[in-house]
Amino acid sequence: MAREIEELQAELRRFAEERDWGQFHSPKNLAASLSIEAAEVLEHFQWLTEEQSRQLDEGRRQAVAHEIADVLLYLLQLSDKLGIDPLQAARDKLALNEQRYPADKAKGSARKYTEL
């Protein structure tokens, strides 16, 4: 696993221990939190057109960065609790997607994608 990821997970473990928050951090609760924070990312794009979403002003971009941070922090804590290496899982999934969606067949089509 990337050293930076492991360091951040160690920081999060210490943070939760100091506050005695381990009792709240069941994988079930962390998964709910992940979903809640992801919705907060989406909220920033709720009424924007796709085009507008490609041209965020700096204030909005910073706000989105904060929500992305929350998603990542919960994702790292959930992975840590379950003994999952998130980067390795992502690499494995990407390799699988290479097979599932051959470039020549999937080109320019969102159809295959929607069959996920």
Add this chain to the structure above:
Amino acid sequence: MAREIEELQAELRRFAEERDWGQFHSPKNLAASLSIEAAEVLEHFQWLTEEQSRQLDEGRRQAVAHEIADVLLYLLQLSDKLGIDPLQAARDKLALNEQRYPADKAKGSARKYTEL
């Protein structure tokens, strides 16, 4: 940014380009995808007690790993489109949380937390 993260983002960029999927990957759509995949993580815990969620069998753990991978892959693509360094954002947010929830006051209480 961590080298492993940058490599994965470069892979994702190449993957999308080869399939001409950039047209679908507006930040708005990627944010929706992030939220959809986070719900798929949660789905695995939907009917488990918190206690059961702490003791997943290996099959379930692998399935959750795949969904966590999907969340991370969208998070990296969204960050890439917006020029956000997700690890740095996470570190900044954690530092902020240290101030917001002083260990002595937040100890064992989920109350502060719910005021987020």
Add this chain to the structure above:
Amino acid sequence: MAREIEELQAELRRFAEERDWGQFHSPKNLAASLSIEAAEVLEHFQWLTEEQSRQLDEGRRQAVAHEIADVLLYLLQLSDKLGIDPLQAARDKLALNEQRYPADKAKGSARKYTEL
């Protein structure tokens, strides 16, 4: 469809028209809003145990009622745009579930459920 539902949908149509908000209310956007508001319902239960969630205090119960209202308002608007009768769809789905989960086999088991 229930008269009360139709009345509420007519009210929502008028509300959006008066504000010229039809342009924002594509089914895609309404579906995103539905998901965002559902996450806000969940947020109230994020750090509660299941037991605590069965015994909400009155303040929390009122707050949840407001979020449930938001979910229903978007659900009615989305249904209206798509020409779907939500109550009829719900009755049809419940009838389908009766067949899918025979009472004698599904008794006390969340397993069948998780195969949804």
Add this chain to the structure above:
Amino acid sequence: MAREIEELQAELRRFAEERDWGQFHSPKNLAASLSIEAAEVLEHFQWLTEEQSRQLDEGRRQAVAHEIADVLLYLLQLSDKLGIDPLQAARDKLALNEQRYPADKAKGSARKYTEL
């Protein structure tokens, strides 16, 4: 409350009792289910443009109707457990929104909206 809603809630109560599923149906779990099903609605619109989402083909429309049904069924069960009248809550919220977003000021602007 609308008679049709009450009838559906009574059906859902009977359905859960016959399967001894009350143990799984804590408000916390029902709120998670609501969020998961709302994400399944959104999934149908994930890669569509807003324009395409306004012109669903019949197959897609039916599939969305099934997911909307699931959202409504969980919303009715959650409301029932918490003693909330969802239609009344929705009417109250709409009245509140009338005050919050005066038609003359909110006209054609999604800005106010995003301040929700």
